[in-house]
Amino acid sequence: MQTVDRNKKSWSLRDVIFLAIIAIFFGIIYQVWSYAYYGLAATPLKPYANDLTLGVWIMAGPLAGILLQKAGATVVGELLAAAVEMLLFSSWGASTLLSGFIQGIGNELGFAATGYKNWGRTGLLLSTIGATIITFIWDWFQSGYSEYNFGLLATLLIIRFISIGFFAGILVYWIKQLVEKTGLIK
Amino acid sequence: MKAKQKINPAVLSIIMLGIGLQIAFSQSVILNLIVTLVSLAYLIYCRVSLKVLFFTLLVALPLAFGSWWSFLVFGTGDRLHNAWIYGTRVYSYLTLGAAITLTVPVKELLLSLSLHLKLSPTFVYGLLAAFNLFERIRFQFKHIQYSAQMRGKTYYPWQPALYLRIIIVALNWSGDLAEAMTSQGFSEGYERTMTFNDRLPFWQWVLCLTLILAYFWAAFILRPW
Amino acid sequence: MAQLEITDLNFTYSNQQALLFNNFNFSLKAGSFNLLVGPSGSGKSTLFKLMSGLYPQYGGQKTNGAVLLNGQDVSEVVPFERARHIALLFQNPSRQFAMQTVEEQLIFALENLRIPIQEIPRRITAVLTQLKLASFRKRKLLTLSGGEQQRVALATVLAMDSDIILLDEPFANVDNANRTALLHELKLLQQQQHKTIMISDHETTGYIDRADHVYQLKTPTSSLKELSLNILKAQPPKTFVHTDPAIIKRNDKLSWKKLSLAAGKKQLLVKNNFSLQEGTLGLLSGDNGVGKSTLFAALCHQKRYTGTVYYQGKASEKVRLRKWAKIVANVFQNSTDQFVKIHVNEEIQLSQKNSLHPEYWNPSRIKNATEKLQLLQLKEQVCYQLSGGQQKKLQVLSILIMSQPIMLLDEPFAGLDPQSLHEILLLIKETVTALHLSVLVISHQRIGVTSFMDYEVHLENKILQLTGDHNES
The missing domain is CATH 3.40.50.300 (P-loop containing nucleotide triphosphate hydrolases)
Incomplete structure (x- = not known):
C-alpha cells in the first residue's frame, strides 16, 4: 500500500478547519460590532468609524499567525476570515476579500521582518506597524484618503494605530499568553 | 426549458477581483455607476429575488451616504466630485460582490475554483466542513457566554478569555472533523476523483479578459467624470 | 481480508x-x-x-x-x-x-x-x-x-x-x-x-x-x-427511584406551561406542563436522542421554545440572560464548555467570589469539599489537562458553590469511579437540602445514583412524566 509523504509542508486539513471555525466565531462577534460601526458610518464621521474598528476586523490574521507560527499563516488566516465574512455573512461585498488580503499582507510583513522567528512582542509590534502602514496606503486609494485634509489624516493614522495596536497587537499577545498557559498548543 | 447560461463561478471571481482591484484606483463616478448597473442587470438576469436585492441596496445606503458626506465635510479639492466617487464606489463593490454571493452556492463556488483555478481540495473541503458547523458554532457562542454568566462574569470582545474559549472549541472540533475526514479516505496533497463539473466555454475567458481590459482602458485612459 | x-x-x-x-x-x-x-x-x-x-x-x-x-x-x-x-x-x-x-x-x-x-x-x-x-x-x-x-x-x-x-x-x-x-x-x-x-x-x-x-x-x-x-447475559440490576409523595408537594421553584420544543423538524416535547420543587434532587431519564439536553438548553434560555417558563410564579422570558444565568445553572455534558479559568484553584476561587450563598460556602467548607473530591492536590493543574472524571468533579463543584436556585446537571457522573460518584452525590444532596435548591440530573448511569434521587421524571413520546410509585399514593 502507498505510504504518506510527510515531507510535504503545506497546509493541513486540520489547520484549515481550525482557522475557518475561528473565522466563523469572529463573524458572530463582528455582527455585534457592526451595529456600532453602522451607527457611526452613516455620518461624516465614517472615516473615524473605519479606523477605530479596523483593529477588530484584522485581528484574525495575526491570531492565526501566532497560533500556527508559520510563514503565510497570517495572510491565509486573514483571507479565510474575509472569505467566511463574505460567503456566510455576505457583508460589504467584493471589497471584503480585497481588504482582507491587503490587511493580511500588512500583518504578515511584520512577522516576515523577523525572519518568522519572533512570534512574541517584537513580531506583533512589527506586524501592527506593517498593518497600519499598508492598510493606510490601501485606503489612500480605495477609500479616497488622498482627498482628506491633513488634520483629519493625521488623526486617522493615530486612531488606526491605536486600534490595530490594541486589538491585533496587545489583545492577540494576551490571547497567546493564555493559550500557552493551557499547554494545549505546542 | 433550457437552463439559463450563467457565467462560470471561477471566471466570475476573476472578474470581481480584476475589476474590484482597479476600482480602488479609478476616479470615475460614471464608471462606478456602470459597474453597479451591469452587476445589477446580471443579478436580475439570474433571477435573484428583487426583495433581497432591494434590501441589500438599502442596507448599504447609510454607508454610501456616510462616505459621500465625509468628503463634503473633510475633503479637499473637488469635494463634490470626490463625494460622488466614494459614495457610488460603495455600491460598485457591493453589487460586484453580490453578483457572486447571491448567484452561486458556496459549494459550487469552491469546487469551481478548485477545478479551474487549482484551489487545493484541502481548502475546499476544510472550508465546507467548517461551514456545515455554522449553526452549531452560533449555539456554542451562546453556550460560552452562558457558562461565564453563570459564574458572575460577562465576556466582552476586548477580553482575551473569550478568544481562549473560542480557540479551545475550534481546536477540539477541527480535530474531530479532520480525523473523521481522514478516516473517510481524504488524503492531503493527493489526487482524488472529481464528479463536479461545470461548463466553462472558452468565450467566458474572452469575456473576462475583455471586461477587465475594457475597464482598465476606460478608467485610466478614457477617465470619464 | x-x-x-x-x-x-x-x-x-x-x-x-x-x-x-x-x-x-x-x-x-x-x-x-x-x-x-x-x-x-x-x-x-x-x-x-x-x-x-x-x-x-x-x-x-x-x-x-x-x-x-x-x-x-x-x-x-x-x-x-x-x-x-x-x-x-x-x-x-x-x-x-x-x-x-x-x-x-x-x-x-x-x-x-x-x-x-x-x-x-x-x-x-x-x-x-x-x-x-x-x-x-x-x-x-x-x-x-x-x-x-x-x-x-x-x-x-x-x-x-x-x-x-x-x-x-x-x-x-x-x-x-x-x-x-x-x-x-x-x-x-x-x-x-x-x-x-x-x-x-x-x-x-x-x-x-x-x-x-x-x-x-x-x-x-x-x-x-x-x-x-x-x-x-447478566441483566443490569433494576434500579428504581422511590418517590416520596410529600416531596413533590413542596413549593414550586421553576415551572413551565405548554412548553413545546423541537430540534430541526423533529418535535421533542409538546405542550408540556411541569414544575421543579425546592429542596429536591430529581432524575431526568429517557432514551438517547429524545431531547433531554435540549430541554435543559431551553430552560437556560439557550434554545427557542414555545410556551412559558415561570420562576417563582413569574414568566421568565423577558428576564435578561445575565440575570437568568444566576437563577438557572447548567452543568454541560462537555466539560471543556464549562471552564472559565485556566487553573483548578482559579476556577474554584471564581465561584467562591461570586457565590450566591457565600455564608454557606465559607472557605473551610470549600476546602473540605475540594478534599473529598480529591481535587485539592490538583489545585495547580490546568483544567483542560485533567482526566475526564476530574473535569466532571470540578464542573459540578464550581456550580454547586455558585448555588443557583435551579441546577440542571447533564451527565455529571461520566467517567467517575464508584468512590467519587458517592462523594459527589453526597455533596449535591447536602447542598440541595441545606440551601433548598432544586436540582435535575440527566444520567445514563443509574447504579449508585438512584438511591439519592427524590423523584424520577421520564421523557418519552414528546411527553414528560413522573415515574415510579407516586401514582399509587
Whole structure:
C-alpha cells in the first residue's frame, strides 16, 4: 500500500478547519460590532468609524499567525476570515476579500521582518506597524484618503494605530499568553 | 426549458477581483455607476429575488451616504466630485460582490475554483466542513457566554478569555472533523476523483479578459467624470 | 481480508505523562464481531484511533512498536488506501461529516478513494438500498436524528467497502430502537460480507448472540482482557427511584406551561406542563436522542421554545440572560464548555467570589469539599489537562458553590469511579437540602445514583412524566 509523504509542508486539513471555525466565531462577534460601526458610518464621521474598528476586523490574521507560527499563516488566516465574512455573512461585498488580503499582507510583513522567528512582542509590534502602514496606503486609494485634509489624516493614522495596536497587537499577545498557559498548543 | 447560461463561478471571481482591484484606483463616478448597473442587470438576469436585492441596496445606503458626506465635510479639492466617487464606489463593490454571493452556492463556488483555478481540495473541503458547523458554532457562542454568566462574569470582545474559549472549541472540533475526514479516505496533497463539473466555454475567458481590459482602458485612459 | 495486529506498542499523549499503552499487544481476528467495554475515559477512543492510523498523526506519541495493517504500519499508509481496509465511526455524528447532504457525503468519501466517476452513483444506490436509506439520499444531514446520522456514517463505510469497521461509542446519541436495528445490520454485515467489527460501548445490552469476543480496557495497560461471553447475559440490576409523595408537594421553584420544543423538524416535547420543587434532587431519564439536553438548553434560555417558563410564579422570558444565568445553572455534558479559568484553584476561587450563598460556602467548607473530591492536590493543574472524571468533579463543584436556585446537571457522573460518584452525590444532596435548591440530573448511569434521587421524571413520546410509585399514593 502507498505510504504518506510527510515531507510535504503545506497546509493541513486540520489547520484549515481550525482557522475557518475561528473565522466563523469572529463573524458572530463582528455582527455585534457592526451595529456600532453602522451607527457611526452613516455620518461624516465614517472615516473615524473605519479606523477605530479596523483593529477588530484584522485581528484574525495575526491570531492565526501566532497560533500556527508559520510563514503565510497570517495572510491565509486573514483571507479565510474575509472569505467566511463574505460567503456566510455576505457583508460589504467584493471589497471584503480585497481588504482582507491587503490587511493580511500588512500583518504578515511584520512577522516576515523577523525572519518568522519572533512570534512574541517584537513580531506583533512589527506586524501592527506593517498593518497600519499598508492598510493606510490601501485606503489612500480605495477609500479616497488622498482627498482628506491633513488634520483629519493625521488623526486617522493615530486612531488606526491605536486600534490595530490594541486589538491585533496587545489583545492577540494576551490571547497567546493564555493559550500557552493551557499547554494545549505546542 | 433550457437552463439559463450563467457565467462560470471561477471566471466570475476573476472578474470581481480584476475589476474590484482597479476600482480602488479609478476616479470615475460614471464608471462606478456602470459597474453597479451591469452587476445589477446580471443579478436580475439570474433571477435573484428583487426583495433581497432591494434590501441589500438599502442596507448599504447609510454607508454610501456616510462616505459621500465625509468628503463634503473633510475633503479637499473637488469635494463634490470626490463625494460622488466614494459614495457610488460603495455600491460598485457591493453589487460586484453580490453578483457572486447571491448567484452561486458556496459549494459550487469552491469546487469551481478548485477545478479551474487549482484551489487545493484541502481548502475546499476544510472550508465546507467548517461551514456545515455554522449553526452549531452560533449555539456554542451562546453556550460560552452562558457558562461565564453563570459564574458572575460577562465576556466582552476586548477580553482575551473569550478568544481562549473560542480557540479551545475550534481546536477540539477541527480535530474531530479532520480525523473523521481522514478516516473517510481524504488524503492531503493527493489526487482524488472529481464528479463536479461545470461548463466553462472558452468565450467566458474572452469575456473576462475583455471586461477587465475594457475597464482598465476606460478608467485610466478614457477617465470619464 | 485485512489483518490488524498491534505489536509491542508504547503510546502516550505527552512526554510528561505516563505511558497509556505499555508494550501492548493485540490481534484482531478477521471476520469476528467484537465488543470493547470499559467506563468513559478508559482509553477506548485512543485505542481505536491508533488502530485506524489517526494517531499519532492527530495526537500523542508512539515510542515503540506498531499497529500493523496487513503487515504494514497503518499510520504510514496513505488515507485513501487505509480507508479501503479500515474505517472508524465516531461517537459524535454531527462532527463526522464534511458535506451537507447524504449523497454529497457519500460522493466525498468515494472521490477520496479515487473511485471512477461512473461507478460512484451505482455504489451509492447500492448501499443506500442495503441500509434502507434510499429515501434519505437528498436529505440534509443536519435534519437527521442521531440514529439516522450514524446509519449514514455506516453507509459511508460500506460504500468505501472497508473490511474492518471500528465503532467508537456509536450509540451515544441513538435511541434504543435504532440501536437494536443498527446492531442487527452490523451482525448481518459480519455474517454475509465477512466484515470485522469492533464496537466500544459502556453498555452490554443487545450484544448477546452477536458478539464473538468481549474485551475490557482500562489504561494504562499492556493488553486487552478478554471477558467471558456470560457477562452479556447478566441483566443490569433494576434500579428504581422511590418517590416520596410529600416531596413533590413542596413549593414550586421553576415551572413551565405548554412548553413545546423541537430540534430541526423533529418535535421533542409538546405542550408540556411541569414544575421543579425546592429542596429536591430529581432524575431526568429517557432514551438517547429524545431531547433531554435540549430541554435543559431551553430552560437556560439557550434554545427557542414555545410556551412559558415561570420562576417563582413569574414568566421568565423577558428576564435578561445575565440575570437568568444566576437563577438557572447548567452543568454541560462537555466539560471543556464549562471552564472559565485556566487553573483548578482559579476556577474554584471564581465561584467562591461570586457565590450566591457565600455564608454557606465559607472557605473551610470549600476546602473540605475540594478534599473529598480529591481535587485539592490538583489545585495547580490546568483544567483542560485533567482526566475526564476530574473535569466532571470540578464542573459540578464550581456550580454547586455558585448555588443557583435551579441546577440542571447533564451527565455529571461520566467517567467517575464508584468512590467519587458517592462523594459527589453526597455533596449535591447536602447542598440541595441545606440551601433548598432544586436540582435535575440527566444520567445514563443509574447504579449508585438512584438511591439519592427524590423523584424520577421520564421523557418519552414528546411527553414528560413522573415515574415510579407516586401514582399509587
